[in-house]
Amino acid sequence: MIFHLDLDSFFVSCERLKNPALIGKPVAVGGTSGHGVISSASYEARKFGVRSAMPTQQALRMCPQLILVKSTFGLYSEKSKEVFEIVERFTPTLEKVSVDEAYLDMRGTEKLFGTPREAAEKMRSAVFAGTGLTASVGIAANRRVAKIATDFNKPNGVTYVEPGREAEFLAPLELRRIPGVGPSTETLLNANGLLRVRDVQAWSLEKLTGRLGESLGHFLYRASRGEGSTAFFEESETRSMSRERTFSEFPKDRVTLKKELWSMVAEIGAELRGEEDPALKYAHAVRLKLRYPDFETLSRSRVLTKPTRVDEELYDEVEKLLETAWTTGRPVRLLGAGVVLGDGSRQLGLFEPVYDETKKEKLADLKDTLRGKFGENAIKTGRDF
């Protein structure tokens, strides 16, 4: 039995703990100024059509009395920690997938907590008693179905899909309920006459792969029958790091863009040098992202001739990408920088020596240490833009 636990409108609920006057009202947490989007909406606000990821301006048009609260991430991670400390008393085998969501392996806990449904209710009560937050729980034989089940009975509910009855549970649901089926895939499926899970169940694997492609066809065949991976943990390592910034006023001068690029690259560099896992200590490639005011978005990337974790070396490469990608003088809405991670050896060339730490790298580490001790501004980097 796998549980999927999801905290109800988490950011809004946290804000209500801090300010009870928000209870019972249409509230949304998110970007309050300029080009913001909604991160979390109360159920009162959802009645008006307000949803997360919706532009704040649009939300305000739909619901003029909407109370907007600026997000305070410190509060959310604190509350999240409290919740998972409570949840860990039920099983040590859990995987957090975000601040407000986790999968729990509850196999073999019947003696302690009773039936799956009883265990879920005990868990939800404990979370509420300890933090004042409500959670929804989905129970199934695999992660995918458990997650769909959570969504089925939100907020503050439990859904148990008995083993062997997955296909029956899924049949009436809209395809959109399957994680991985977003707006674009939904449109494609609808255009093929597939509206609900049962419609997909009626197609053979050959028909699905023939009409929709190998990958999507196989995925839907399995997902529609409630099949999922049997392993609890799914291997997944960080493969990239990035920073991006949407400007409130769209700059069109080189200096502003390069200063911003430098500060993002420096953050990435510090994170890279703080990385414990030897397989992920070095940047294998760098990436640049640009978005213009009309939302035209482009990215450029380049594999480095030599893997590095030195800010200056990363910056020089990203700057080159900016020079080639950016139409000089055109205003920029969003600027982003990123790295693809590697272990410092190059994949190509079996006889390449593993990259040695250079003096520059040691200097960069020293700067990080000093910044940690004396503050961000302890070390000034002399750079002309």
Added chain:
DNA sequence: TCTGGGGTCCTAGGACCC
């Protein structure tokens, strides 16, 4: 009407190798 930020995975063409 206006669209955040940090990620993962997939696709598709071209280069290159065996």
Added chain:
DNA sequence: TCTGGGGTCCTAGGACCC
């Protein structure tokens, strides 16, 4: 003069998730 098949890497773009 004509031209297979499989695999990996690189690059750009896009879908999707929270």
